[in-house]
Amino acid sequence: MTAQDHAAPRRGRRPGSTTTRQAVLDAARARFARDGFAATTIRLVAGDAAVDASQVMQFFRSKEELFAAVMSVPPSALERFSTAFEGPDEHLGERVVRAFLGAWEGAPEESEPLMAMLRGAIVNANASEQLRDFIESRLLDGTSGRTDADAALRAGLASSMLVGVVTGRRVIGVPTLVAAGTDKVVSVLAPAIQGILAPQSPTGNAREDRA
Amino acid sequence: MTAQDHAAPRRGRRPGSTTTRQAVLDAARARFARDGFAATTIRLVAGDAAVDASQVMQFFRSKEELFAAVMSVPPSALERFSTAFEGPDEHLGERVVRAFLGAWEGAPEESEPLMAMLRGAIVNANASEQLRDFIESRLLDGTSGRTDADAALRAGLASSMLVGVVTGRRVIGVPTLVAAGTDKVVSVLAPAIQGILAPQSPTGNAREDRA
DNA sequence: CGAGAAACTCAACACGCGTTGAGAAAAACC
């Protein structure tokens, strides 16, 4: 340990290959997912990435754009939801519940953009719109055909309910919900979601709504 | 209209009876409910109440305490939920769903403190704790007796799901959910909530969980 | 009616934020 090998920040460009942009991206994704939009500051992200704050501004033009670059419903999650919603009605409920829990509680590269969107949705218009579209998305991409208003409402309600469960477990941190294992939660939720998405009385009567 | 009867802010105490504290409280409640914790500034609240910002600080000692004074699950709502959850199992689901929608979408004096709590829950520790306790509350006050862990989980899941629906309608503003009338939403949700809170297969098998 | 408390405004503080411009060092290109 000589006098200057320890965090003496050189003044110009660093030698070697450049991985800084990705480091900033990773740090931002983690911060936005954990702390939300408002509590995440550019200086904090820059600190995590061991970079000056103005560097973050040069790569991404503003905090808003940095957030937009990091918050999303990742393609892998989209695919997950599509294959869950489509397909036979038999285990529809279980598939959909597992898709939600899996996407939000799985690997960071899939869950962090979702968490960033969810946490940002209350305070950031961009995130709010993205979440809104996500909840409504089962309306458009659903196997073409019938644009049933009732089916759209049912899908939207199921999605918002499951977002509520994820929020309870991962954002609010309700102990009872956190403590329960995934399989247990699925076993309780699956029949309810099944009943909402594929309405049919098992006892045989054909009509179920009254309003 | 003479020269000085119009908003010439006197320098000291105002003549007449003092209603300012209540005005500040009302303004704060409305702001926190509509704009959330972070976007609500003391100066904005003071402006709404036609008072200087430092006056707000004198009444309530900090922004945190002002928020705490205004965000809550009001007693009327608590009672609503208690009577909905207790009682016969027959229309349990419908009662509970109606309790949630009614509390959050009813009169401002009941819905505003709830909205303030909900909107603040992501960014404010106090609100988060309050919402956490609310979602778990059906565990303790439930008619003494059996402290069934499974029942507690079911109640927590039902609550977080319904909070999710309310969030979708009133915070995120999902068009499909907003457009649907209360009765329609109830008719879709009631059977699902019923199945979660009062689990029993209508066809007769006694066990329903497998994890 | 006089003293103390309470309600109220004004002006300002310190702080952290997002953001900017200038300049230094390394890389990339011809």
Add this chain to the structure above:
DNA sequence: GGTTTTTCTCAACGCGTGTTGAGTTTCTCG
């Protein structure tokens, strides 16, 4: 190898925030 481009740091700006202290007017109580 010299020029241009890119990456990076430093220092600072303007702004809005929560918060404070001093000063002014009215109410309250003896």
